[in-house]
Amino acid sequence: xxxxVIEQESHDEHHDxxxxxxxxxxxxxxxxxxxxxxxxxxxxxxFLTGGAFAMVIRAELFQPGLQLVEPDFFNQxxxxxxxxxxxxxxxxAFTGFANWMLPxxxxxxxxxxxxxxxxxxxxxxxxFSILLASFFMESGAPNFGWTFYAPLSTTxxxxxxxxxxxxxxxxxxxxxxxxxxxxxxxxxMRAPGMTYMKMPLxxxxxxxxxxxxxxxxxxxxxxxxxxxxxxxxxTNFFNAAGGGDPVMFQHIFWFFGxxxxxxxxxxxxxxxxxxxxxxxxxxxxxxxxxxYATASIALLSFIVWAHHMFTTGMxxxxxxxxxxxxxxxxxxTGVKVFNWVATMWRGSLSFETPMLFSIAFVILFTxxxxxxxxxxxxxxDFQYHDTYFVVAHFHYVLVTGxxxxxxxxxxxxxxxxxxxxxxxTLSKWHFWCSLISVNLLFFPMxxxxxxxxxxxxxxxxxxFADFNKWVSIGGFAFxxxxxxxxxxxxxxxxxxxxxxxxxxxxxDGLEWTVASPAPYHTFTTPPSQADIDGIYKDEH
Amino acid sequence: MTNKxxxxxxxxxxxxxxxxxxxxxxxxxxxxxxxxxxLSKDQSGFGVYLLLAGIALIIYxxxxxxxxxxxxxxxxxxxxxxxxxxxxxxxxxxxSEVMFFAAFFGALLYLRVFSVPWLGGAGNNAETGAVLxxxxxxxxxxxxxxxxxxxxxxxxxxxxxxxxxxxxTSSITAHFAHSALMKDNRRQLKVWLGITILLGIAFIFxxxxxxxxxxxxxxxxxxxxxxxxxxxxxxxxxxxxxxTLGCIMLIIMWFRxxxxxxxxxxxxAFQAANWYxxxxxxxxxxxxxxxxxx
Numbered sequence: 001x002x003x004x005v006i007e008q009e010s011h012d013e014h015h016d017x018x019x020x021x022x023x024x025x026x027x028x029x030x031x032x033x034x035x036x037x038x039x040x041x042x043x044x045x046x047f048l049t050g051g052a053f054a055m056v057i058r059a060e061l062f063q064p065g066l067q068l069v070e071p072d073f074f075n076q077x078x079x080x081x082x083x084x085x086x087x088x089x090x091x092x093a094f095t096g097f098a099n100w101m102l103p104x105x106x107x108x109x110x111x112x113x114x115x116x117x118x119x120x121x122x123x124x125x126x127x128f129s130i131l132l133a134s135f136f137m138e139s140g141a142p143n144f145g146w147t148f149y150a151p152l153s154t155t156x157x158x159x160x161x162x163x164x165x166x167x168x169x170x171x172x173x174x175x176x177x178x179x180x181x182x183x184x185x186x187x188x189m190r191a192p193g194m195t196y197m198k199m200p201l202x203x204x205x206x207x208x209x210x211x212x213x214x215x216x217x218x219x220x221x222x223x224x225x226x227x228x229x230x231x232x233x234x235t236n237f238f239n240a241a242g243g244g245d246p247v248m249f250q251h252i253f254w255f256f257g258x259x260x261x262x263x264x265x266x267x268x269x270x271x272x273x274x275x276x277x278x279x280x281x282x283x284x285x286x287x288x289x290x291x292y293a294t295a296s297i298a299l300l301s302f303i304v305w306a307h308h309m310f311t312t313g314m315x316x317x318x319x320x321x322x323x324x325x326x327x328x329x330x331x332x333t334g335v336k337v338f339n340w341v342a343t344m345w346r347g348s349l350s351f352e353t354p355m356l357f358s359i360a361f362v363i364l365f366t367x368x369x370x371x372x373x374x375x376x377x378x379x380x381d382f383q384y385h386d387t388y389f390v391v392a393h394f395h396y397v398l399v400t401g402x403x404x405x406x407x408x409x410x411x412x413x414x415x416x417x418x419x420x421x422x423x424x425t426l427s428k429w430h431f432w433c434s435l436i437s438v439n440l441l442f443f444p445m446x447x448x449x450x451x452x453x454x455x456x457x458x459x460x461x462x463x464f465a466d467f468n469k470w471v472s473i474g475g476f477a478f479x480x481x482x483x484x485x486x487x488x489x490x491x492x493x494x495x496x497x498x499x500x501x502x503x504x505x506x507x508d509g510l511e512w513t514v515a516s517p518a519p520y521h522t523f524t525t526p527p528s529q530a531d532i533d534g535i536y537k538d539e540h
Numbered sequence: 541m542t543n544k545x546x547x548x549x550x551x552x553x554x555x556x557x558x559x560x561x562x563x564x565x566x567x568x569x570x571x572x573x574x575x576x577x578x579l580s581k582d583q584s585g586f587g588v589y590l591l592l593a594g595i596a597l598i599i600y601x602x603x604x605x606x607x608x609x610x611x612x613x614x615x616x617x618x619x620x621x622x623x624x625x626x627x628x629x630x631x632x633x634x635x636s637e638v639m640f641f642a643a644f645f646g647a648l649l650y651l652r653v654f655s656v657p658w659l660g661g662a663g664n665n666a667e668t669g670a671v672l673x674x675x676x677x678x679x680x681x682x683x684x685x686x687x688x689x690x691x692x693x694x695x696x697x698x699x700x701x702x703x704x705x706x707x708x709t710s711s712i713t714a715h716f717a718h719s720a721l722m723k724d725n726r727r728q729l730k731v732w733l734g735i736t737i738l739l740g741i742a743f744i745f746x747x748x749x750x751x752x753x754x755x756x757x758x759x760x761x762x763x764x765x766x767x768x769x770x771x772x773x774x775x776x777x778x779x780x781x782x783x784t785l786g787c788i789m790l791i792i793m794w795f796r797x798x799x800x801x802x803x804x805x806x807x808x809a810f811q812a813a814n815w816y817x818x819x820x821x822x823x824x825x826x827x828x829x830x831x832x833x834x
Contacts, residue, residue: 243766476575
């Protein structure tokens with residue numbers, strides 16, 4: 001391997017940038033921008049894969065009765081759809097953003113541990129190949145839901161559980177290393193003069209997210225290990241006959257799982273908090289309250305896990321404790337929504353595509369947040385539990401929340417990444433098609449759930465037929481709309497109007513002080529104090 | 541702030557080790573998956589060979605990767621800031637390990653405080669107990685499971701107590717070794733580090749003895765002996781694996797000391813191994829309290 005130091009003078013943007021060519025560049029790279037690109041493309045491929053599964057699910061649910069797939073295969077599809085979207089699409093996409101943007105935003109030459117960064121990425125394609133390969137095994141893919149509750153995943157699991165467990169183990173290793181890299185980069189690589197409270201909010205949200213990841217991914221590793229020994233080595237952690245308890249699985253799983261859902265939304269807050277000020281041409285309203293709100297959400301996320309388990313027969317005290325703690329999260333989240341709205345208030349708004357997605361995010365994520373509040377109420381949750389209401393809730397926060405922020409962020413930074421402006425007309429088509437179809441897809445699910453349609457079942461009672469038809473049509477339309485996104489990106493990479501270093505007149509941050517496309521190495525010497533102080537400029 | 545005082549941060553150019561590591565992990569996951577699946581069907585297949593090959597490859601990768609890092613460090617390519625990155629990276633890695641053990645300690649707590657008493661009818665579960673397992677008596681250690689598996693409990697005196705003393709002592713000797721390094725007393729450094737390693741090996745040896753005793757006809761304490769055996773072997777087993785890993789790290793450090801590596805100011809790897817050693821020591825204290833004594 002080559003170990004040559006990147007010379008001091010390589011901050012000169014036209015300097016030879018030590019790039020290998022061909023496949024080796026991508027396999028051996030230690031460059032945060034290359035690795036960011038890899039993460040983003042991987043996430044997009046996984047998004048299409050998981051989306052394809054969702055299409056089959058919606059096709060099966062288009063009409064009542066069983067028509068396309070066997071119930072067991074349907075279960076495999078819902079399981080792997082969930083696993084892929086959570087661990088393969090949303091999380092790697094955010095890690096891609098982190099890789100691309102964090103070093104530029106804090107004025108660092110690269111991530112703190114560049115080789116480990118590459119390792120974190122390259123584990124993922126292998127982990128997901130294992131997961132996807134299980135479809136072709138005799139026993140089929142995991143069929144117990146992405147939450148893999150015991151005893152479905154132990155006593156009643158099919159033969160591929162061991163592969164599932166080890167795939168989760170290695171993707172956990174990847175996540176932990178990625179998160180350590182993010183934390184260390186932020187703590188140690190900030191340019192001189194960039195204090196914590198001068199960091200862009202985007203950096204703050206990734207900082208806190210990475211901390212959550214380091215704290216809970218090992219717990220996931222622990223719980224899948226117990227699952228493995230229960231299934232294959234005769235332990236009884238989740239089996240009452242040996243003194244264990246299947247509900248204990250849910251406790252440990254959701255101790256991981258609840259912070260996990262914030263891992264998927266806090267970076268979205270960061271992206272949106274970057275974009276809204278840029279197109280409102282104002283400073284972000286209440287920067288420090290945003291920081292504290294993010295931190296409070298992260299801390300609270302550790303003490304709310306059992307709100308996923310209200311119907312398991314917890315003691316009354318537990319139900320009340322977890323209900324009130326969950327509702328408490330609405331406070332910092334409300335602070336955030338208020339701040340976004342206040343940032344837009346009396347701003348000189350313009351509606352470029354990133355802004356459109358961000359505004360849609362604020363409104364639709366809030367709807368998802370409100371349905372979350374409804375679910376937080378223990379007595380009400382008894383009716384909503386395991387219905388399509390829950391499906392509607394978490395798709396509002398994950399699709400119109402996390403995914404929309406990923407779209408917004410992609411459009412916002414595409415000029416910086418590719419050096420070209422994207423095709424505005426096509427991107428607006430992408431936005432409007434996605435916006436309309438996604439609401440057709442998920443909004444009726446609320447009513448289906450309230451009327452009692454259970455989730456994860458390939459068939460349903462006749463009275464749900466009409467709504468399901470519309471939901472499926474919305475689903476297909478949303479799926480197709482994403483090809484517009486693909487087209488925009490490919491066109492943008494291949495060419496288009498040359499992007500200036502700072503294409504958005506209201507944008508702030510160090511990433512806009514370098515050329516577009518960003519040179520292979522940026523900030524080999526730290527940015528000037530004036531640039532750092534200029535991150536948040538005053539209102540116009 | 542002027543750029544003059546800025547030390548160049550070393551960003552290595554391309555490295556093939558990460559992709560080798562990713563392939564190794566892939567082989568380990570597929571191999572282990574196959575092996576475990578075959579085991580459950582009483583078959584034998586290629587899984588175990590793939591697993592071993594993966595482990596061999598990851599060892600090869602780690603040796604190669606660390607050799608590069610050591611050479612870069614000796615060549616003076618690393619700045620003060622790089623040292624910080626490594627230290628913070630190691631601290632957060634140890635934190636992730638703490639959380640891994642927290643999952644198992646959490647399980648142990650849940651079993652002892654909720655699961656077992658509830659099976660015995662505590663709280664609002666009187667009927668569960670009466671209908672499902674009327675004869676079940678809730679107690680910890682759980683020597684007779686509701687299903688009827690019987691076992692005996694491992695006492696805290698004897699081997700576990702000896703092991704506690706050994707590991708605590710080794711943490712102190714590890715600290716002495718570090719102090720010796722700080723004073724640049726190489727002879728003392730070698731001696732104290734050597735003693736630490738020997739104590740670590742002794743710990744592992746006694747742990748194996750303890751397992752042999754547990755698996756003897758006399759005790760019949762197996763991995764499958766209900767949740768007492770489950771939590772006992774998983775917690776002590778994972779701890780033992782971490783002690784083994786820590787021991788290997790210390791041995792590598794010892795050889796590096798022999799080669800003249802490390803200075804009072806620049807010894808990140810040594811410090812990392814030391815931190816790790818203190819970490820396994822703290823985990824053991826928790827284990828000794830919650831698994832053995834209480």
